[in-house]
Amino acid sequence: MDKLNKKIQAASHSGAKLNLNRRDGRFVVTKVIYDSIARANNSLTKQAQFNEMRTGAYNICSVPVSDISRQPDCLEFTMPFIDGIGGDVITYKGNKSVADSLRVTLNAYLLNVLSMGKEEVVLGDKFSEKLQEIKAKYTGSSLVVPLAIDKAYELAQHNFIFPMGDCHGDLTLSNIKVTQDNKLFLFDFLEGFIETPLQDVVKLKQDFDYGWSFRHEKKNLALKGKMFCESAYPDMISTISRLYKSEVELLELINLLRIAPYIKSTDEITQNWLDNALSKNIHSN
Ligand SMILES: Nc1ncnc2c1ncn2[C@@H]1O[C@H](COP(=O)(O)OP(=O)(O)OP(=O)(O)O)[C@@H](O)[C@H]1O
Ligand SMILES: [Mg+2]
Structure with missing residues (x-):
């Protein structure tokens, strides 16, 4: 899991902190954003409100978000780990x-x-x-x-x-x-x-x-x-x-x-x- 955690963190270029954890037997990714919090909040709302689209090939969904914590200096939330x-x-x-x-x-x-x-x-x-x-x-x-x-x-x-x-x-x-x-x-x-x-x-x-x-x-x-x-x-x-x-x-x-x-x-x-x-x-x- 440490290796995967490092890989996920290394993939981030925005300065956000990404962490892979195990919660109730499932893998989850926690993301903490420190920059442009207001904008990050609006971006997160877009992710949360995205309506699933069915297509002739893949069904398009957004990664669900939970445990949103809005602090003055950071925004933290959790997503299921998507294995893809x-x-x-x-x-x-x-x-x-x-x-x-x-x-x-x-x-x-x-x-x-x-x-x-x-x-x-x-x-x-x-x-x-x-x-x-x-x-x-x-x-x-x-x-x-x-x-x-x-x-x-x-x-x-x-x-x-x-x-x-x-x-x-x-x-x-x-x-x-x-x-x-x-x-x-x-x-x-x-x-x-x-x-x-x-x-x-x-x-x-x-x-x-x-x-x-x-x-x-x-x-x-x-x-x-x-x-x-x-x-x-x-x-x-x-x-x-x-x-x-x-x-x-x-x-x-x-x-x-x-x-x-x-x-x-x-x-x-x-x-x-x-x-x-x-x-x-x-x-x-
Ligand atoms: N829920 C998830 N499940 C699996 N992998 C994830 C998940 N969230 C993020 N990742 C992995 O971590 C990488 C970085 O995540 P994300 O794009 O949210 O962060 P970022 O810091 O905004 O990155 P960037 O600025 O490079 O776009 C993703 O490209 C993806 O590979
Ligand atoms: Mg990204």
Whole structure:
């Protein structure tokens, strides 16, 4: 259990504390969050209120939460331990049938959240403000990041029509688990600066187009990851990106840029990964 505990803790990049315990004969994970408590509370509410979705492949559920303790300086809660595959592991351990099922499931998920969204005008200023925040926080030396910020400012000169509504908020492969009984569990929901299903589209692109979850893997595993993502690619990503072209373009750029201030100066892999993703993004439009 110690080994598994270390693995779970090591998988966290947000500074949260995760602990695997045994309670009443069952394994549970306790998570304690110390940063941005108000936002973490709203994110947890999203996880708790998520309605199960049935799809032609996996049933999508959120990991149930219990024993929520709200303190002024931290938020603590407990979840059952979900024994499944997710994160980078799914890209090299998941076979063709997992890839196919994941594609069907994510397509159904995206269609579902999109159909529940309500279109609203969103002012370009909302994005300029976010960009200003990112610019102020960024102290790195990448040459691509400032170019991408300029490009995003340029795109934010317009107003947009977004489908607004429910979304996971941080839908990368690291925040899902697929279990043997054909369930896809969502966890680590995130309240974004804009609540739109397009947030989930750009997060999935972060993995499926740019390989975020396996960026640290060796070449052969990264290649396996790419192959898995090709088989599992939900075509709803492309369809929605065509339907909301300028919205996805800007949100995608901002989503990538938001990573920039948090990259440690020693983490060359992530900086190169980001520069590459941003370059492709700037030049693809
Ligand atoms: N209930 C659970 N059952 C099984 N594994 C879990 C559970 N909760 C978290 N994990 C594992 O721990 C990892 C980190 O958890 P989580 O995503 O909630 O934390 P985080 O600190 O927000 O991480 P990050 O910032 O990297 O997304 C997950 O990717 C998953 O592998
Ligand atoms: Mg996570």
